[in-house]
Amino acid sequence: MDNDDAIRHAADWIRDADGLLITAGAGMGVDSGLPDFRGTEGFWRAYPALRHHGFSFEDIANPAGFASNPRLSWGFYGHRLALYRATVPHAGFDILLKWASTMKHGAFVFTSNVDGQFQKAGFDVERIAECHGTIHRLQCVEACTEETWPADAFLPIVNETTCLLENAMPRCPHCNGLARPNILMFGDWQWVEKYADRQERRLATWLESVERLAVVEMGAGRALPTVRRFSERHGPRVIRINPREYAIPEVVGLGISGGASEALQLLDNVLGGSV
Template identity: 80%
Template sequence: MDNDAAIRQAARWICDADGLLVTAGAGMGVDSGLPDFRGADGFWRTYPALRHYGYSFEDMANPSGFASNPSLSWGFYGHRLALYRATVPHAGFGILCAWASVMKQGAFVFTSNVDGQFQKAGFDAERIVECHGTIHRLQCVDACTDETWPADDFSPIVDEASCLLENEMPMCPYCNGLARPNILMFGDWNWVDGNAERQKSRLSKWLKSVKRLVVVEIGAGRALPTVRRFSECHGPRVIRINPREYWIPPDKGLGISGGASGVIELLDNAKKRMGT
């Protein structure tokens, strides 16, 4: 199926649906100006200091750094926190919200992104699953408690030349030890997953209420296939949007080549031509 035919079929599915499940990977944020960490070069373009140190994304997204070099780990995550706070979600988010507003059961989001962009764009925070956690909440490095708390009071100051945090690091209010983002990292045995599990429970309940589900998957790659696998579990009407890795088994859905904002706009225009 070529792209034009796929867009027409996908628009028909969206028009017919009574519930929208948005599943999203890192590619969802690229059109908002967020960096693409695909490969070492993409990562190092954003963090040239880490090229100098020889650190990869996998090295930095690792809880061991908070023990060996906490100022560098918090420099990396603090920069990301400030960036995500300043980012304005692209127009595609609003279009998805508009589609959901006329569906009987509305929308739910399942995302591996930790940036909080769906909440900022107006999606109901109670209808979002952040399967890898969120940078906007903190937890104890040693997981002394199952509690997490908002990062609102932490305003990181980062020296971009060295990627080191210059102000005080956030501390755990329960044990006075170091705090870290409530994000699932590589080799992470101390991630506090209670919030994500509660989110998944709400999603499971919502799915039971939907009779004609459509899944719009955006920017989810094969390198970490959590989102892709989740989408395919909820076929057969999965619309996979991806500039390169858009293939999907035909019994699960259809693939559309392109970026998030552009394809969502094409789908919206196709819907309007159908009179919905």
């Protein structure tokens, strides 16, 4: 099936659906200007100060850094927190919201992204599941409690040259130890799952209510296949949008080659600007 046929077929699925499951990986944010950490060189382009240390994304996105070099770890996450707060979600988010508004059961989001862009775009916070956690909540480094709390009061000041945090690091309100983002990192045994588990229970309940589900997956690659596998479990109407890795078994769905914003606009054009 060529791209034009896939778009027309996908539009029929969206038109017929009574619920929209939106699944998204890191590629969803690229059209909003967020960095793509694809490969070590891509990561170092976004964080040149970490090239000096020889750190890969896996090295710095690791809870061990909060013990060995907490100011560097918080410099990295503090920079990302400030970046995500300043980022404006691209037009594709509004298109998805528009489609969902016409469906009986609306939409639910399942994402591996920690950036909070769906909330910022206006999606219902009770209809978002963040399987890797979120940078906008904090937890204790030692997981002294299962509670997490909003990061709103933390305003990071990061040295762009050294990638070191220059102001006070956030503390746990329960034990006064160091706090960290409530994000599932590499080799992470201290991640507090309570908040994410609650989100996923709400998602499971919502899925049970939907009779004609359409799944729109965007920017989810093979390197970390959590989102792709989740999408495929909810076929047979999975619309996989990806510039390169858009292949999908025919029994589960169809693939559309392209970036998220562009492909969503093409789909919306076929839908005539309305579902």
